[in-house]
Amino acid sequence: MSAALGRLRMDGGWRDRLVRASEAHRSITILVVMSLVSSLLVVFPNFNVLQGPSGWYDAFANAGVFVLLAMGLNVVVGLAGLLDLGYAAFFAIGSYAYAYSNSPFSGLDLPFIPMLVIGAGIAALFGIALGAPTLRLRGDYLAIMTLGFGEIVPIVFLNLDKWTEGTNGIGGLYRPEALPILGEFTPISPFPYMIVSLIVVTLAMILLYRLHDSRIGRAWMAIREDELAAAANGINTVVTKLLAFALGATTSGFAGVFNASKLTIVSPDQFLFTVSFTVLAMVIIGGMGNIWGVAAGAFIVYMIQAVFLKQINTVVENLGLPAFDLGPIHVDLLQINFLNYQFLLYGFALVLMMLYRPEGLFPSRERRAELHADEEAGEGAEVVGAMGGVPGENVE
Amino acid sequence: MTDVLHAVNVTKRFGGLLAVHDVEFTIPEGAIVSLIGPNGAGKTTFFNIIAGIYDPTAGEIRFRGKRMIARSRRAWLEPLLWVVPALAVALTTVLVGEAGASDIVIALGIFFTVIALMIVMVVGVARPPAYADFLTRFGVFRSARPNDMVVAGLGRTFQNIRLFANMSALDNVLVGMHSRLKATWLDALLSTPRDRREEAEARARAMQLLDLAGLRKRAHETAKNLPYGDQRRLEIARALASNPVLLLLDEPTAGMNPRETADLTKLIGRLRTELGLTILLIEHDMRVVMGISDRVTVLDHGERIAEGTPDEVRRDPKVIEAYLGTPAA
Amino acid sequence: MIASSVTTPRTRSGLNRSARIIGFAVGAIVVYVVLLWLALQVVDGFAPERALPVAIQQTINALSIGAIYALIALGYTMVYGIIELINFAHGDVFMIGAFLAVVLTGGIFGQTGGVKDVPFLALLLLVALLFVMPLTGGLNVFIERVFYRPFRHASRLAPLITAVGVSFILQNLALLVAGSGDRAAPQIFPLDWQIPFGGAEISVLSIFIFALALVLMLLLQTFVNRTRLGRAMRATAQDQQAASLMGVDLNQTIALTFLLGGALAGAAGVVWGLRFGFVRQDLGFNAGLKAFTSAVLGGIGNISGAVLGGFIIGFIENFASSLGFSRWSEFLVFMVLTLVLIFRPTGILGQQLGDRA
Incomplete structure (x- = not known):
């Protein structure tokens, strides 16, 4: 069943056997691993390290949103090799979809679970609308188009104040209806949110792995490796890329609905480029192409x-450095909220990763091989159109 | 014998360079036809036109009786066709809105505009055959893309091997099978019985093809780690995976030693006898060409200078001149 | 049927090239004035007799904005032409240029407002340009050397992601140093220098910006077409491998391209502060997106195309703001980008090649 099954060396060993078994029964493995992770996440906060249980549960639930976003972007960037820089736009669309369906503003109160699907579907439609004209073009045009789209969507939500405030x-926004066993979704107890987030992540992981191991997943990887050769082997590259792009948008919309239902407010400034960038950095740091990574x-x-x-802020305050001036620019470390500079950190992390460890922290097998290919042997992938034959061949 | 492929007066110009000039060329069913010529004669360009990578400047390619590739005509009309229906709906909505219709009607109008736009755009991107036929009604002709040619029954290899270097040999062949597999993304998501059955069958058949290419033992190795000769054969196995009618081989023995060359020649012969394939070969090694071809066409400076059986071509003075240069030179 | 479709070379018109370009430019400007004049008639509460002067005034402004975009777009298009990379950090190099100009005029020279003393003003502007342009050019070369060069033979995705990362780093460094929000930029070129014109006033600053940009573009054009290094750049853009076989030093040529692009972005940064009176760390992002759109619109890789695209974007944006839709200008520019990519992906002056493969 799994494409990776065969790639193992045949030298046996318990570790290989374990990996092989896990790859043959991927969905079950994911379920087992995720329930282990879940129990850990449920138990750990009760030790009150750094913060109380509800703080941890809240953080875990939010982390679930980003895990979902990163897994979705990974399909686009990691598997199909397309750079999407406006990923937050689909997140915004999912969020606003929920806002319209569950708020005093619209007067609607639709059930949460169907809205997850509908919000994701709307995001997917936008993904197709953006991808269809662009994906016929070279890959880098997609990068700039998505960047523009990511910029435009918050602007549109901002400018259409009549409809978006x-x-x-x-x-x-109304919180989701109480679920059996989990109970009420309230601001004080984020526990149900965390459980829903874990379930959604697990489900998404199973589905994404299934696609990864299927005909479609192979086509994505083939396109990433060599688009022309992929086309010459019967892959409709545009449709396949569009599918990856739409799937990424769907996942993002899904995460958007969940996030909006948790925050209970949506506003344009939640969806700036920094969100897209953060998710991209997560994908790169984790290891492009490797879903669990x-x-x-x-x-x-x-x-x-x-x-x-x-x-960090606390630490700096204790240092007590004096303020100083640089021309018209006044620098006072105490006035700086270091949380704002996380993005500088991401920037450096991303660039350093690309330069020194492009396969990320948890690389997939294919990806590691690919990204270090140049160092091993300069594979000269020539343009097919180049005329003439191999130089110096025997000609009678 | 019917012709699998018929190239009608194909010309390709790159800027000022006339790479292929007015070449007329046919491949009869079941034949092994070779295309030879000195370096820079335009063989690979011609090959790439047939495979759907370039549009010819003039002329057309008929594949299995159907015109597949020619210069595109009225291509600018196509995006207009995408936009016009959506604009029509949008305009209607505006007019209806001005006439004082309710908000719900306007919302529906916007909704349908968007849906119309999406449908035509996705259809335009996917380009199913029915859509191509629809376009011809407006006088729009777009050449088949490489993948359309594969679906129509053409398989190819590349002069400089283009395997999916970081995928296993087996996965390479499975990618080659892509156009013949039917599982959709939904099947894959739900892991339907159909999907699982098809996948198992595909694997079994891929192993057969690897066997044919003598690579069964190496099925799970990463493609780029295979020895050169194996990579060449893997590329052929991958091309075969789409069940082609016509197989294009671009210098399949380039860079091989005499033993590997002999093995590959045998393999090509088997492809015809066992799989009933028609084969177009570009080759430099004259022993290979003369040994297995039914017919040989010689290109020089983009023009066809000779055609016939290997013996005829070998004796043709023009061919000798093209290869050895004029006595004066 | 087949033989007839072979194209015949078009006969050249008797006019020489620069005369045709000037003719086209004048024609385009006149068309824009008329369009804007007509559009202003429609706007509610606008005195019709003021429409023409205001249209001319706005056209001059449009030219100055367009000139700024064109200067930035040149950097995008040259870099893309030579190494096929969308240099996402380019907009941020422009932003750094704008900050450097503020540091110089405001911080070092202590200026806060208009300088009426013409020789001193000229000196200040000259010093600002000579200070900022080498620095931004150098910064751009540094970025290429450290972040892009290692990827020269790698896949396309890796350098693209790195470029986004570099852009983000620059932006956040500026945030760290200057803080968020607008910072006032000293408008040393007096804003009250206006030429009264039938109920409207034409800004001398706008004319200055347009003229400055024109001079820089002509210098660039001359450099690229007339000098040995310029020839090396064009050769490298055509075919890197062949150029290096013919003895062109690739590293030097690529560095030179980044130097020129960065310097032009720096000049754009200097005039930005004069024109708008503020700088902000996310300036590069928005201006960069518009400049990139200009480059694509004109045909990426094509120097004249970038200039043309810059002015078109300037006109579009000005049209929107003249009619009171300035907050939709980004949206409009994005729509233009989309339409261009759908209908003519190689841009207005770009060559139509290889889009199928």
């Missing part, structure tokens, strides 16, 4: 940002 955003990377990055970066 502009900068203030739409507030007071990206999920783990996103989780780690989010936890660092949400829990540990907060502590």
Whole structure:
């Protein structure tokens, strides 16, 4: 069943056998691993490290949103090799979809679970609308188009204040209805949110792995490796890329609905380029192309940002450096909220990763091989159109 | 014998360079036809035109009786066709809105505009055959793309091997099978019985093809780690995976030693006898060409200078001149 | 049927090239004035007799904005032409240029407002340009050397992602140093220098910006077409491998391209502060997107195309703001980008090649 099954060396060993078994029964493996992770996440906060249980549960639920986003972007960037820089736009569309369906602003109160699907579907439609004209073109045009789209969507939500309440955003969204066993979704107890987030992540992971191992997943990877050869082997590259792009948008919309239902407010400034960039950095740090690696990377990055970066401010305050001037520019470290500079950190992390460890922290097998290919042997992938034959061949 | 492929007066110009000039060329069913010529004669360009990578400047390619590739005509009309229906709906909505219709009607109008736009755009991108036929009604002709040619029954290899270097040999062949597999993304998501059955069958058949290419033992190795000769054969196995009617081989023995060359020649012969394939070969090694071809066409400076059986071509003075240069030179 | 479709070379008109370009430019400007004049008639509460002067005034402004975009777009298009990379950090190099100009005029020279003393003003502007342009050019070369060169033979995705990362780093460094929000930029070129014109006033600053940009573009054009290094650049853009076989030093040529692009962006940064009176760390992002759109619109890789695209975007944006839709200008520019990519992906002056493969 799994494409990766065969790639293992035949030298046996318990580890190989374990990996092979896990890859043959992928869905079951994911379920087992995720329930282990879940129980850990449920138990750990009760030790009150750094913050109380509800703080941890809240952080975990938010981390789930980013894990979902990163897994979705990974399909686009990691599997199909397309750079999407406006990923937050689909997140915004999903969020606003929920806002319209569950707020005093619209007067509607639609059920949560169907809205997850509908919001994702609307985001997918926008993904197709953006991807269809662009994906016929060279890959880098997609990057700039998505960047523009990511920029435009918040602007549109901002400018259409009659329908979106502009900068203030739409507030007071209704929380999801109580679920059996989990109970009420309330601001005080984020526990049900965390459970829903875990379930959604697990489900998404199973589905994405199934696609990854299927005919479609192979086509994505083939396009990433060599688009022309992929076309010459019967892959409709545009449709396949469009599918990857739409799927990425769907996942993002899904995450948007969940996030809006948790925050209970949506406003344009939640969806700026920084969000797209953060998710991209998570994908790169986790290891492009490797689904579980990206999920783990996103989780780690989010936890660092949400829990540990907060502590830095306290540390700096204790240092007590004096303020100084640079021309007209006044610098006072005490006035700086270091949480704002997490993005500088992401920038450096991303660039350093690309330069020194492009396969990320948890690389997939194909990806590691590919990204280090140049060092091993300069594979001269020549343009097919080049005329003439191999030089110096025997000609009678 | 019917012709699998018929190239009608094909010309290709790159800027000032006339790469292929007015070449008329046919491949009868079941034949092994070779295309030879000195370096820079335009063989690979011609090949790429047949495979759907370039549009010819003039002329057309008929494949299995159907015109597949020619210069595109009225291509600018196509995006207009995408936009016009959506604009029509949008305009109607505006007019209806001005006439004082309710908000719901306007919302529906916007909704349908968007849906109309999406449908035509996705259809335009996917380009199913029915859509191509629809376009011809407006006088729009777009050449088949490389993948359309594969679906129509053409398989090819590349002069400089283009395997999916970081995928296993088996996965390479499975990608080659892509156009013949039917599982959709939904099947894959739900892991339907159909999907699982098809995948198992595809794997079994891929192993057969690897066997044919003598690569069964290496099925799970990463393609780029295979020895050169194996990579060449893997590329052929991948091309075969789409069940082609016509197989285009671009210098399949380039860079091979005499033993590998002999093995490959045998393999090509088997492809015809066992799989009933028609083969077009570009080759430099004259022993290969003369040994297995039914017919040989010689290109020089983009023009066809000779055609006939290997013996005829070998004796043709023009061919000798093209290869050895004029006595004066 | 087949033989007839072979194209015959078009006969050249008797006019020489620069005369045709000037003719086209004048024609385009006149068309824009008329369009704007007509459009202003429609706007509610606008005195019709003021429409023409205001249209001319706005056209001059449009030319100055367009000139700024064109200067930035040149950097995008040259870099794309030579290494096929969308240099996402380019907009941020422009932003750094704008900040450097503020540091110089405001910080070092202590200016806060208009300088009426013409020789001193000229000196200040000259010093600002000579200070900022080498620095931004150097910054751009540094970026290429450190971040892009390692990827020269890698896949396309890796350098693209790195470029986004670099852009983000620059933006956040500026945020770290200057803080968020607008920072006032000293408008040393007096804003009250206006030429009264039938109920409207034409800004001398706009004319200055347009003229400055024109001079820089002509210098660039001359450099690229007339000098040995310029020839090397064009050769490299055509075919890197062949150029290096013919003895062109690739590293030097690519560095030179980044130097020129960065310097032009720096000049754009200097005039930005004069024109708008503020700088902000996310300036590069928005201006960069518009400049990139200009480059694509004109045909990426084509120097004249970038200039043409820059002015077109300037006109579009000005048209929107003249009619009171300035907050939709980004949206409009994005729509233009989309339409161009759908209908003519190689841009107005770009060559139509290889889009199928």
